[in-house]
Amino acid sequence: MALFSAPRGTQDILPEDQPYWRHIQERIHYIAQLYGYQQLDTPIFEATALFKRGVGETTDIVEKEMYSFLDKGGDSITLRPEFTAGVVRAYLEHGMHVRPQPVKVYSIGPCFRYERPQAGRYRQHHQFNVEAIGEQDPAVDLEVMSVAWHLYEDLGFKGLSFQVNSIGCPKCRPEFLKVLVEYYQGHVDDICDDCRRRLKRNPLRLLDCKAERCQPIIDGAPSMREYLCDECAEHFQTLLGYLDALGRPYTVSHRLVRGLDYYTKTVFEVWAEGIGAQNAVCGGGRYDGLAEVLGGPPTPGVGFASGLERIVLTMKHQGIEVPALPSPQVMIAPLSQQTKVMAMKLAGDLRTAGIGALTSFGDRSLKAQLRQANRQGMAYTLIIGENEAESGQVTVRDMARGEQHSIALEEVTSWLSQRLM
Ligand code: HAM
Numbered sequence: 001m002a003l004f005s006a007p008r009g010t011q012d013i014l015p016e017d018q019p020y021w022r023h024i025q026e027r028i029h030y031i032a033q034l035y036g037y038q039q040l041d042t043p044i045f046e047a048t049a050l051f052k053r054g055v056g057e058t059t060d061i062v063e064k065e066m067y068s069f070l071d072k073g074g075d076s077i078t079l080r081p082e083f084t085a086g087v088v089r090a091y092l093e094h095g096m097h098v099r100p101q102p103v104k105v106y107s108i109g110p111c112f113r114y115e116r117p118q119a120g121r122y123r124q125h126h127q128f129n130v131e132a133i134g135e136q137d138p139a140v141d142l143e144v145m146s147v148a149w150h151l152y153e154d155l156g157f158k159g160l161s162f163q164v165n166s167i168g169c170p171k172c173r174p175e176f177l178k179v180l181v182e183y184y185q186g187h188v189d190d191i192c193d194d195c196r197r198r199l200k201r202n203p204l205r206l207l208d209c210k211a212e213r214c215q216p217i218i219d220g221a222p223s224m225r226e227y228l229c230d231e232c233a234e235h236f237q238t239l240l241g242y243l244d245a246l247g248r249p250y251t252v253s254h255r256l257v258r259g260l261d262y263y264t265k266t267v268f269e270v271w272a273e274g275i276g277a278q279n280a281v282c283g284g285g286r287y288d289g290l291a292e293v294l295g296g297p298p299t300p301g302v303g304f305a306s307g308l309e310r311i312v313l314t315m316k317h318q319g320i321e322v323p324a325l326p327s328p329q330v331m332i333a334p335l336s337q338q339t340k341v342m343a344m345k346l347a348g349d350l351r352t353a354g355i356g357a358l359t360s361f362g363d364r365s366l367k368a369q370l371r372q373a374n375r376q377g378m379a380y381t382l383i384i385g386e387n388e389a390e391s392g393q394v395t396v397r398d399m400a401r402g403e404q405h406s407i408a409l410e411e412v413t414s415w416l417s418q419r420l421m
Pocket residue numbers: 081082083084113115120121122123124125126127129130131259260280281282283284285286287302303304305306307308309310
């Protein structure tokens with residue numbers, strides 16, 4: 001029978017990769033707390049209608065990528081493809097508008113998109129998601145962008161830059177879309193099939209087509225920036241002024257439109273050296289109309305999400321090292337069945353005292369046990385033979401030096417504490 005493998009586009013995070021994941025998550029919790037963001041966990045699945053309405057019927061995510069199914073009660077359920085819709089749902093459901101605004105929350109967890117798997121693109125990926133809901137000041141846009149920047153700098157990323165754009169609001173965007181569609185109608189024969197579809201269903205997405213034949217057309221396309229209403233233009237100018245004042249490198253890109261329909265005004269991504277434009281390490285923006293689309297009162301919001309797999313990939317690509325995870329430094333090697341119980345008891349006492357300890361299993365010779373202790377990088381092996389057991393002693397072997405001496409059983413814990421902590 002053929003062995004099972006993990007479903008396409010998913011991956012096991014093996015023990016040797018866990019130091020990256022642990023380190024990244026520790027830094028996320030630390031940095032979120034520095035900026036006053038509190039953790040919010042939402043369910044991994046939500047009502048399908050939440051994403052259809054929130055993310056948008058004509059987006060790739062809703063059209064092609066959702067893991068949706070009917071549950072046993074006949075309700076249509078979707079594994080979350082992203083966090084924002086669920087977080088805004090939770091904000092409205094729990095009446096968070098009565099809390100000090102903006103409500104600043106972050107989440108970490110898996111998201112699911114039926115995409116074509118490739119490096120940095122998976123069907124199950126994990127996001128660090130940040131949202132600030134209830135305030136329209138462009139200083140909040142800057143703050144969420146700073147959280148992302150701070151994290152990547154803290155992790156040691158090189159070659160960071162922001163891509164920013166404003167995609168306007170329901171007041172000014174329709175006029176721009178009209179001009180954009182007119183422009184593209186003059187180029188229908190030159191564009192790719194996807195773009196012909198986009199022209200009808202979601203013209204803003206024409207601007208981030210990656211097909212080669214569409215690039216010259218995008219280059220010549222009108223830019224949203226020239227059509228922004230006064231409010232959107234001022235918001236964008238203020239944000240760019242803040243980025244200048246803080247010396248953050250950024251590029252204003254009229255191609256940056258993002259793939260989710262809820263965005264208004266600011267959109268941004270962070271690119272890092274080595275993983276390229278197709279693989280933004282994070283993306284986000286403002287979504288001032290989302291709460292209303294979900295049936296709530298008008299409530300501005302802004303946030304971003306960063307894929308943890310892409311953070312790990314970037315760290316590996318850039319050769320960034322992470323601290324090893326703590327592991328036991330002490331192996332207890334009983335030399336007979338009789339002393340095994342004593343070994344298990346001693347291991348228990350050490351662990352209670354906060355000293356990690358392994359016992360060896362099976363019936364191995366001392367030589368084999370020492371070899372294993374070496375391979376596992378133990379600092380000390382405690383050898384318990386019949387003689388030691390009778391005299392209430394253990395033999396301590398310093399693995400690096402190869403030296404041994406006896407020590408009274410009741411002194412082992414304090415002796416090791418002094419050396420290992
Ligand atoms: P997004 O750009 O679709 O935005 O995803 C955010 C980030 O998640 C991406 O920049 C990337 O790092 C990671 N990501 C997305 N899809 C995949 C995938 N298939 N495999 C690996 N990593 C992936 C959102 O999801 C918005 N909800 C972000 C947001 C929050 N906007 C406002 N608030």
